[in-house]
Amino acid sequence: MGEYLTVDGLRTYYEVQGSGGDPVLLLHGGGATADSWWGQLSQLAEHHRVYAPDLRGHGRTHDLPGPVSSALLAADLAALLTAVDTGPVHLVGWSAGGTVALHLALRHPELVRKVVTIGTGVCRAGGTEADRAMLAEENTGLLESLFRPQYEPLSPDGPEHFPVVFAKWLRMWREEPEIGLDALRGLAVPALVLQGDDDGVTIEHAAAMARALPDGQLAVVPGTSHAVPLEKPELVGRLLLDFFAEQQPRRLMPLGALTG
Template structure:
């Protein structure tokens, strides 16, 4: 059962499940909080899980003005403030990871642990197929077809508003500022980077990001695509729960170079 939260003037739909330390799940672009259905029960067995719909997505109405990753991150800060959440584990998938990392950079005090799933932080960090999907007429037509049915089913703005929000997303996707790996060097919280081995992110990009962060882990899931939380939910959930657990299992033979 969901409710609406007034998050700094943004009427944000949210579902809350479970008890314990807070976990906030941030969905991807052109999707909704429903995309986390395979993760919520596993996480809610140990944590209190908050699943908001970002403005203009799902059951949350659109707001005047452009869509930007920084704007969504500011919304997330207001959301946590409205719920009196002093801090939370924040997990973002795809665009949700871009939102989450921007909040972690601007308000690190709010993020206990950060997870980015299938998230490229620079244009060059994405695959050519991802670039075609996000920037070409053919790719955007495909995304529009995928997003339209859920939008028309859930949005309080009505189906006729889909063209307005999709135009905002399109402008955002073609102009997202890069975050270079070096900009993440001062993140104070543990970070998990997760992706499928056939994802939208170049594996070497996430390796570079992991090397730049003092306390980072990298998980590449075999046989997984950009939809790996749906394709391999048990494995994804086990990795998330392991990462969120403290203390972490100590490394017996650290011979790699992620943090050397």
């Protein structure tokens, strides 16, 4: 079920499913929409109240004047969560949505129970060579052809606004993320770093993120890419539900892979 809520001048569209359990907030990747969570929404909603918004300038949520950053999008979501009165949420961010999730968790830990990043690094150096090449100037047309068809049918700003938001996205993607590993040491909530084994973030960087987190876990899904929630949707959903569980199993033989 889709709903709209206007907070601080931003009219945000969000999907809502489920009624019980801790609330969950799903943040889509850059250029995508809440619809990208089709593989997890109903599965998670069997146990949780699930919210999946379209971020500012994406999908059915309109754009506002000025540049866009992950920190700004995190501020939008903090205002939305406060207005809806969800209480602390399990926060899941995919790709650029993971960067937004980390900003939200670091700035507003009172709004977050646990946080999951999917295919997200904390610095440009953590990306693969292919990931960096995708954002190169010569590949701008490829990215435009990927995201324009998702934007034009839904945007309340009209299809002619796509070049405006696309320019904002490109700038943000090329300049971010620059959170850094040191910032993760101050994350006050449990966190799961999840990605495909052929993702846009190196496995070494993902492991370094998990090590930097005070209460971190690492999951690398075999046989998947940056689109891991689409490629193995049910498995990703099960991993999320397992991580959200209040009771976590005690590690019987910790041998230092995440601490050494």
